[in-house]
Amino acid sequence: MTPMLRRAVARAKCSKCERPAVAEIRYARLRLCREHFNEFMEKKVERVLRRVGVLQKGRIVVAAVSGGKDSSTMLAILSKLSKKYGFRVIGVHIVLGIREYSEKSLEKIQQLCRELRVECLVIDLERVIGFTVPELARRAKRPTCSVCGLVKRYILNAVGVELGADYVALGHNTDDIIAYSIKSFINHDITQLAKFGPSTETIKGVAIGRLRPLFEVYERESLLYALVNKLPIVIDECPFRPRSPMEDKIKEFMNSLEDDHPGIKLAFVRRLEKRLGFYKSLAESQKYGRCKYCGLLSAGDVCSFCRVTEKAAGKPLGPLVRSEIRRLVASIRERSKAP
């Protein structure tokens, strides 16, 4: 939003009440006050959750929280909806060991979970396996970001399995999903594209489905939600993030299209969701089994986490991580039983 527009919005009234507007939603022709903006955002998430069948008593959602605006907004909205519908939300944060960035993230997460009164599981990688992400990457001779992604996917899935969760929720917003889908088009990777819906399937006991509650939430809306509700968030970016990733250029381009065609980003993800069945029918069939060391999902004999840790530490560390997570989950169960 330009400074001029921001001033204009600041003076404008909410389209639904007399209060001053904090948000202008061009594609919906709405100006909204804080309360009505919150309601608008919560409805968006509620609709996605309804479509995938989460709004039921007894469902368990593990919310992966990084400390950034998106996953914090996601957790705040999930926590509100969980009270309304009776599903359970448990936050999970992985301490990756990326210097001050990780320390700040942990601080914000603990504050957020306290404020929202959401149970949060903290998994400190260095404490569990003896290495931070950068150290693991150095020893395994792999790029830091790829090892980081792999560690996060593995631990989040392992937590989901141990908790018997229905979904692991990620903070991907509309802009992220569009950028990843366009990247998949550039690579002609339909198999990858078929995974970018609001949810993916669970393979019981081995792999927990992904949930993207912010599927229809624009990046700027997610930031605004965090700001107007004063959620504790980290603003800094990970020091290992590439300087000009392709995703950022795609996002810039899509935002300039959105300026001329309000709502085009929303239409993109909605059409993507409608087309998922078709893309899935074109996807290459992937055979999955269980890792011979840790028992979790693996394309080959050994999962990528066990492979990388074997290279870095001389032995696969999947089993160690799983037993530590089992211990943490048991302590959560004990606490929730306590009066």
Ligand code: AMP
């Ligand atoms: P990224 O892979 O960094 O783009 O993050 C995608 C999503 O993964 C975030 O929106 C979070 O839901 C989750 N995530 C990222 N970092 C962490 C972390 N350190 N601990 C738990 N979840 C994370």
Ligand code: ZN
């Ligand atoms: Zn209002």
Ligand code: ZN
């Ligand atoms: Zn394994």
